[in-house]
Amino acid sequence: MxxxxxxxxxxxxxxxxxxxxxxxxxxxxxxxxxxxxxxxKFERIEGETCRICSRPFQQIDNPFRDEDVCYDCFRWEEDPEWQGVLEKNTSMFVYNEFLREVIAKFKYRGDYMLVKVFSESFRKKVQGLVVDVFVPIPLSEERLYERGFNQTEAILIEAGLQPSNILTRIHTEKQSKKSRTERIHLPQVFQLLPNPQIEGKKILLVDDIYTTGSTLRHAAKLLKQAGAATIQSITIGR
Amino acid sequence: MRFILFHNKLIPQKTNTNGSKRISQMDLIPQPQPNPNYPFNPKLQLLLSGKQLLFDDIPFPLEEIQEHYENGYVTYRKGIKYTAGKKPYCVRCGNKKPYWFAVYPCARCQEACIYCRRCLMMGRISECTPLIGWNGPMPDAPLPSKILAWQGSLSQGQLEASKRVVEAILQNKEWLIWAVCGAGKTEVLFAGIEAALATKKRICIATPRTDVVLELTPRLKSAFPDIPIASLYGGSEDRHVFAPLTIATTHQLLRFYQAFDAMILDEVDAFPYTVEEALQHAAVQARKLTSSMIYLTATPNEKWQRECRTGKRAFTTIPARYHRHPLSVPEFVWCGNWKKSLRKGKLPENVLCWIKTRLQNNKQSLLFFPHISLMEEALPLVKKLAPATEAVHAEDPCRKDKVQRMRKKEILFLLTTTILERGVTFPNIDVAVIGAEDLIFTESALVQIAGRAGRSKEYPKGVVTFFHYGKTNEMIKAKRQIVSMNREGIARGLIDV
Structure with a gap:
């Protein structure tokens, strides 16, 4: 001021x-x-939420939850391949129309400066977590050139945290153009750099939006396989 | 993106190679001369002629664009330049304000890169962003045997202005057409557009508002049925169309560079000065160095009016409407502390009386309020008298629908903010302004508001009343402007008395 x-x-x-x-x-x-x-116009996520993905229960009807877990997460956890891969996701705001516009301007139009709008709340959320390594969800090389910056890496840098770019991404069609089933049954789009040194480490994945949880779980699975102790995630929108 | 200078040509580099620079840091950008033996791509010619686009806007591979540059058909220009004081300014939108710039770690040039936030919605321009244009011959647009199909006739006032427009366009002059609301401005342009097209001039009509583009397009398409017309606004499909006649929002002009031989700028006064400055920049950039500029307005600002009076600005007035009746002169009525009355849940007595009279005669009316909140306080009070009452403002999602219902006469009283001050026409209405002393009601706003009444030939008279709590200079100037236009109309024999 x-x-x-x-x-x-x-x-x-x-x-x-x-x-x-x-x-x-x-x-x-x-x-x-x-x-x-x-x-x-930002709606903080409050009240009762899903234990795993922090989806607010106010928005959904009872048949779509199983005690303290939402039906989506229930389905993930049911599958032995995915069980426990992502320990917990924390999200900052409800992904409403307003947030959708702000994020679109930030990442698609490329207004880097908007990172400052999120960084303070992001820092506060992270303070409550025990983390060894911060891993931003990467963009493919082509997408990174197109956009000029990686929005999730930007959030970490602006919050004064050191991003570890140990993941890379294979260039595919945009996630936002796919349906849920398509997203879940996707082949692994991420690759891990050689010798990532994450054995026994507590990892925090960072992404902009949690939609189906598929992106984060695919990344988490790879890190888990490389010996990470626990994997949590944090996103701006849910 | 970075460039190196090699054999006196710029060569793009995808990585930060030795000796490479960003385009904004280049001292000189060499421009090869067009190679007559090079078979240039005509699609690229259509896309780039008179434009300044970004690589991201062009659906052709970088290699092809670069080859055209090396053969002299494409130009690269800096997107961001620096003032003498080393401060950045945006070449596309003319922005110089520091708070409209920001820096980011750029993956394209691998440096901290300054970008312009003001024109961000048209694609991000940063220090490493070249503006791409055309350096070859212009595309040839064949002319139909008959250009203008419009058969209507012009009023005497329109005819005089129309001749001036033709003259200005043919002689590359600047001219202001000061035409009262309802004079029939569009028809005045037809002869000028025809003259421009006939002499192979590329012409553009620009206006600040999308509504106006949407309204003008079909009218011009039917007047010039065999001429390709590009209609440009945010999200329109004609974005990459090359046409001899372009209708665009002033925003879209940012994509043009030295494109037009004739530029018609409509409603120059519609936005506050700061915005206007940016739009002027866009208009100046989009016209050729030798070209004509026609300004159209019903309400020039004070500076322009003074320039007209002192002979510094060439202008023509159309002081009368096409139906040859005088403009409605506003009546000033003092209504006391109307805000206080509203707070007590009452309308001032004379306002109430005004509304009741209209209700008895079943006369549709527009009631202007200075602010949304005050309008919403008044809405239930008016609604109690006449259930067929609605209120609109800029962010109202049902705005279009309510205007439509007003047209269909389903609404008797429409309460509005200044959003309906221009552009909308209802045939037979009275107009009232409640709180005309508010700062939002400038001279031009009040003239426009008064211009809503008496638009049609069948109902050329409408009552205009300014209810106020203390007369302002703006109110007096507005009334004076209307009275003097009427006087001029009578003197020139354009109004029947």
Whole structure:
């Protein structure tokens, strides 16, 4: 916050009016990147959620949950191939229309600066976890060139955390254009770099959105096979 | 992307090779002359003529584009340049404001790369982004034997302006057409467009609003049935169409570079000055160095009006509507502290009376409010009197539907913010502004609002009332402008008295 230079909201470009008060003068708040209107449009994930994927239960009907696990996760856990591969996912916000637009502008339009909108909440979420290695979900080389940056790596860097780029991705069609079944029965799209040194380590995978959990589980499986102790994940949207 | 200079040509590099630079850091960009023996791709010619696109916009492989560059048919220009003070500015949108720039670690040039956030939605421009254009011959568009199919006739005022437009286009001049609301501006352009096309000039009509592009396109298509027309707005399909006649939002002009011999800029006053500045930049970039520029407006800003009066700006007025009746002159009515009344759940007595009279005569009316919140407080009060009342504002999802229902006469009173101040036409209405003293109601807004009344030949008269809590200069200037237009119309014999 500054008294003399007006800030503009990173999302809607409207002016952010400085909070001129004694409190603001003596205990200046952290820089505010977005206006109160936009802040209000983010829905934090609250209340009862799925034990594994942190899907809010408010949104879904009873037949689609099995005690503290949502039906999607139940199906994953039922399959011995996938059981326990992903220990837990934490998500920051509900993937509503507003978040969809912000993420689209961030990763597809390539407005790198929007990373600052997420980094503070991201840092807070990570503080509560015990992590040895931070692994961003990678883009294929072609996609990385197209976009100019990897959005998940950007979030880690901006939060002051060291990303370990031990995963690579084989170039395929965009995930967002596929159905759930297609995504689950996908051949492994990730590869692990030689000698990743993750044996017995606690890993945190980072992605932008959790949709079916397929991407994260495929990556997690590879890390598990290489000897990682536990794999958790964190995403912006759920 | 990075480049190296080799044999006096730029060669793109996908990695950070030794001696490579980003295009913004190049001291000089060599431009080979077109090689007459090179068989250039005509599809690329159609796509790139008069444009400035990014590699991402072009559905041809990099190798092919590079080959055209090396043979002199394609140009590379810097997307970001620097001012004398080493500050970045965006060549495409003209942005110089530091807060509209940001830096990111770029995978394309493997450096910290500055990008422009203002025109980001048209594709990201950064220090390593070249703007790609055409350096070869222009595509040839064959002319039909008959260009203009429109058969209507022009009013005397329209005719005079129409001649000026033709003259300005043929002589590459700048001209302002100051035409009152409902003068019939579009028809005034037809002769000028015909003259431009006949002399093989590429012409563009640009307007700030998508609505206007959508409304103009079918009208021009029926007036010029055998001329290919590109209609450009965010998300339109004609994005890569080459046409002798282009209708575009001012935003879309950012993709053009020295393309047009004649540019018609409609409703130049429709946006606040800062936005207008960016749009002016786009319009200037998109026209050729030698070209004509026609400005159309019903409400030029104060600076332009002064330039007209002092003879610094060439202009023609159309002071009267095509139906030869005078414009409705607004009546000022003091309505006391109307906000306070609203808070008490009441409308001021004279406003109430105004509404009741319309209700008795079953006369459709538009009621303008300065802010959404005040309008919403008034809505139930009006609705109590007349159930066929609705309110619209810019973000209203049902906006189009409500306007449509107003047209079908299913709504009697439509409450609105300034969003309906221009562009919409209802044939037989009265207009009221509640709180005309608010800062949002500028001279031009008030002239436009008053211009909603009396649009049709069948109902050329409509009452315009400004309810206010203290007259403002803007109100007085608006009224003065309307009165003086009427006076000029009578003097020039364009209004029947």
């Amino acid at each position: 500054s008294f003399f230079f007006l800030d503009y909201c990173y999302i809607c470009q409207e002016r952010i009016l400085p909070d001129i008060s004694w409190k603001a003068l003596f205990s200046p708040e952290k820089e505010s990147f977005i206006c109160t209107d936009c802040r209000g």
